[in-house]
Amino acid sequence: MLRLDIVSIFPEYFAPLDVSLIGKARERGTLDVRLHQLRDWAHDVHKTVDDTPYGGGPGMVMKPEVWGEAIDTVIGDGTPRMIVPTPSGRPFTQELAQELAREEWLLFCCGRYEGIDSRVMTEYGSRLRVDEVSIGDYVLAGGEVAVLVMVEAIGRLLPGVLGNACSAVDDSFAPGSMRNLLEGPVYTKPPVWRGHEVPGVLLSGHHGKVARWRRDEALRRTVKNRPELAANLDPQTLDKHDQALLKDLETPDSP
Ligand SMILES: C[S@@+](CC[C@H](N)C(=O)[O-])C[C@H]1O[C@@H](n2cnc3c(N)ncnc32)[C@H](O)[C@@H]1O
Structure with missing residues (x-):
């Protein structure tokens, strides 16, 4: 069984994981998908998760404190492999999908705006295997679609998910x-x-x-x-x- 934790400010984006092959794999218990709302770890009234970038420039950057609290809570003492979608990451390939399908636990952290404060990857990189991964040479509005792509590619490789292996x-x-x-x-x-x-x-x-x-x-x-x-x-x-x-x-x- 593969456990997947997905942290996002739009957990509702993942409704497609209820249908088709992946939905069936979840029903059968081959895939254990757990969705988390990042804003649950934001403490101000507006549930703010972003702030202006150091060094100036357009857009907003996701705050490290919120991500830190979220990840600490989700992983506890565990050591999942952490995947951060970003257009500046290593390419997502069939080979990487095969490799990730052999893991027991994956944690996906979905960025929005200009991405996540880089110290989050540094901090967890000392405790977990962290991969920044790109699904292609184009820029999406957020990591959710990229994670859906990766989960589908990984999920169909799990034993018993495809009708014909x-x-x-x-x-x-x-x-x-x-x-x-x-x-x-x-x-x-x-x-x-x-x-x-x-x-x-x-x-x-x-x-x-x-x-x-x-x-x-x-x-x-x-x-x-x-x-x-x-x-x-x-x-x-x-x-x-x-x-x-x-x-x-x-x-x-x-x-
Ligand atoms: C608008 S993008 C940020 C782009 C960032 N300023 C850059 O140029 O690298 C917002 C989020 O979408 C996701 N994203 C966008 N394009 C992606 C891609 N090709 N692969 C994976 N994730 C992507 C990432 O989570 C990223 O943090």
Whole structure:
């Protein structure tokens, strides 16, 4: 079971964690999600959690005292791994999701405004493993959506959460032979829809050919949509056919 504590000034943002795979995982007890309102640890009448930044500049910064009291109360003597979403953090990747899915307890601290006073991360960094994590190169209004993204990516990797455990093995970015590869296109019935046919190989029943076709499509899609990933594929994960296809795709006038 994975325990998740989430501290935010908008705990209601996390209503989606009641539905679908994650909702079921919570019902089954695979995931224990505990939401906390940060303002419960603010003591003035306005329940203030922010103040003006030292050094000047626009926006507000979240106060260390409120965060300190909140985190102390939530963790007690425990040592969860603390995750702080921020656009200036390390990238959230499938690899990090796998790593976090192996933890027993995660504490997510959702920033708003210009973020959390940096001393909070310094203070807890001496007691806990603290990771500042970015979900992408863009700026959101708050950490809540970033935490929803991370919880969904982590939660679906927990044992028993996905109906078919193999789904995660074939996913884009999955460890092993799909590392740094995007998954290719997928199809279901009917075999012809509005004149568009499902690629014949998928109807052939020939597992080896299907696997080869899927891998070719994964390579093609990665070269097209994420050339920087394709350029960094580990040669040890590439067979002769992969290498020949990649060489072909490098040629500018190839189809
Ligand atoms: C407006 S942003 C603060 C941006 C900050 N001034 C900067 O440029 O790094 C407010 C909060 O949204 C969250 N946030 C915004 N973009 C994010 C991203 N790409 N990944 C993770 N969290 C993000 C963080 O919790 C952040 O503290």
